[in-house]
Amino acid sequence: MPTRYRWGLGAIWLVFLIRGAFYCQLIPLWEGYDEWAHYAFVEHLRLHHGSLPRTSDGVSEEIRESVQSAPRKHEATEPLKLYEAQQPPLCYWILSVPNRLFMSAPISIRVHRLRLFSILIASLVIPLAYLAAFELFFSRAIALSVCALIAAMPELMIDIARIGNESLAIAIASWIILLLLRKNAPALGLALGLGLLTKAYFLAFLPILILRRRFSSLAVAIGIGGWWYWRTFRLTGTLTGEIMDVASKNLSSTATLAAYGKVHWLSVIDTALWTHIWNGAWSFYTVKSWMYRVFEAVFAIVPDYGRLCPSKASTGTI
Numbered sequence: 636m637p638t639r640y641r642w643g644l645g646a647i648w649l650v651f652l653i654r655g656a657f658y659c660q661l662i663p664l665w666e667g668y669d670e671w672a673h674y675a676f677v678e679h680l681r682l683h684h685g686s687l688p689r690t691s692d693g694v695s696e697e698i699r700e701s702v703q704s705a706p707r708k709h710e711a712t713e714p715l716k717l718y719e720a721q722q723p724p725l726c727y728w729i730l731s732v733p734n735r736l737f738m739s740a741p742i743s744i745r746v747h748r749l750r751l752f753s754i755l756i757a758s759l760v761i762p763l764a765y766l767a768a769f770e771l772f773f774s775r776a777i778a779l780s781v782c783a784l785i786a787a788m789p790e791l792m793i794d795i796a797r798i799g800n801e802s803l804a805i806a807i808a809s810w811i812i813l814l815l816l817r818k819n820a821p822a823l824g825l826a827l828g829l830g831l832l833t834k835a836y837f838l839a840f841l842p843i844l845i846l847r848r849r850f851s852s853l854a855v856a857i858g859i860g861g862w863w864y865w866r867t868f869r870l871t872g873t874l875t876g877e878i879m880d881v882a883s884k885n886l887s888s889t890a891t892l893a894a895y896g897k898v899h900w901l902s903v904i905d906t907a908l909w910t911h912i913w914n915g916a917w918s919f920y921t922v923k924s925w926m927y928r929v930f931e932a933v934f935a936i937v938p939d940y941g942r943l944c945p946s947k948a949s950t951g952t953i
Contacts, residue, residue, distance in 0.1 A: 640775045644782065648761045651786040655754035658796035663706045664743050666916045667750075667797025671702050672719040673727075674746060674798045679717060680731040681738075688720040689870070690878065701742050721876045723863050725832035726800035729756075749798050757795040757802035760785060763809035770816040793916050804834040811840060815847075824852035828859025835875040838864075908934070 636644075665671045675694040680686075682695060694702075694715045702715060733752050737745045761782050768778035785791065795802045807830045814820035827844070830837035837860075844853040867876035872884050883891070909927040914920075921927075 636775070640779060643779050644762065644765055647779065647782045647786050648758060651758050651761050652754060654786065654792055655758065655796055656751060658792040659747060659750040659754060662750075662793070662796055662916055664746060665702055665705045666918065668794065668799065668917055669719060670746070670797045670799065670917075671698055671715070672717060673722075673800065674698065674749070675715075675717045676719050676722065676724075676727045677730045677734050677749070677798065679720075680727060681735055685731075687724055688717045690716060690718050690720045692717040692720060697742055718878060721878055722800055723832045723834065723860070725829060726803040729803065730798065746798060750796055753795060753798060753802040757805050759806040760809045763806065763813055767809065767813040767816055770813065789913055790911060793914060797916075800833055804830070804837075807833055808837070811837075815843065823849060824855025825859065827852065827856035831856060831860025832863055835864075835877065838874070 671694070675698050676688060678695050678698060679688040679692065694717055699715055730749055730752065734745060734749060737748050740748070764785055765778045765782050768781040769775060772778065791805075795805065807826060811823070811826045811830060814823040814826055823844075827837060827840055830840065841853065841856070844850075844856070864874055868874055870876070871881045873880040886894075908931050909921070909924075910919075912927050912930050913922060
């Protein structure tokens, strides 16, 4: 890699880390999405000698008191249950190591340090995204632009500047995408197996391996992560163990289809759009509604611009 691109990538990586550290400090204790429940999983591993929790398990008294006295009140209500036990365990196993090292510190300090550790893990998305973008576009400038865009995303920082499994999932997903772009990458099965032990949405990669006839990688991935989904199915009757899936597993297909008609789909689409522009953690702090509409309009117009102006699109002047 030429020196200027190496320095550029390093600068973007550093900006990512600085912004992440800023968000870690900015977000109040437990304000991150489901943060207290994710940390309860980490604490359960320490308190119960590594045994995996269940969603019916309670949280430690220390966490309960901390949540009750949190600077920002949110929707957590008694009795506090470890509902994030629905998640695969890999990230919590990793976080349990530094958590044990920091046990002498107050809980607020431990949480802040684990947030920083999560940012370090998530920052791997920068070099991995660079390699994947270069593999796809054959342009180092475009690859750096992709990394800069990732480093500038506000919602991404809100999501990873907390204790949770998204940080590891983002890094692993970037690794998988890079390996998919590279043919005959032997580590693909390993990467996907680790992904399956991080988030259930990595199941979406399995059909891709089947379509590409990467059966050896598929076998490795299932060999690494399959036990978790077999365990989940035995305990919940669902493949993912996600709380809503478990709650609705006994609904008939007729009742499920009838529920679709009761959903306010326009509101759902609108919410999906504005939450991907800016969302302020658990309390969902937002800016003025017209600001979201401006960006939604841009998103609606920009994809059509290349079709309306094909000459500019082909010359890359858009």
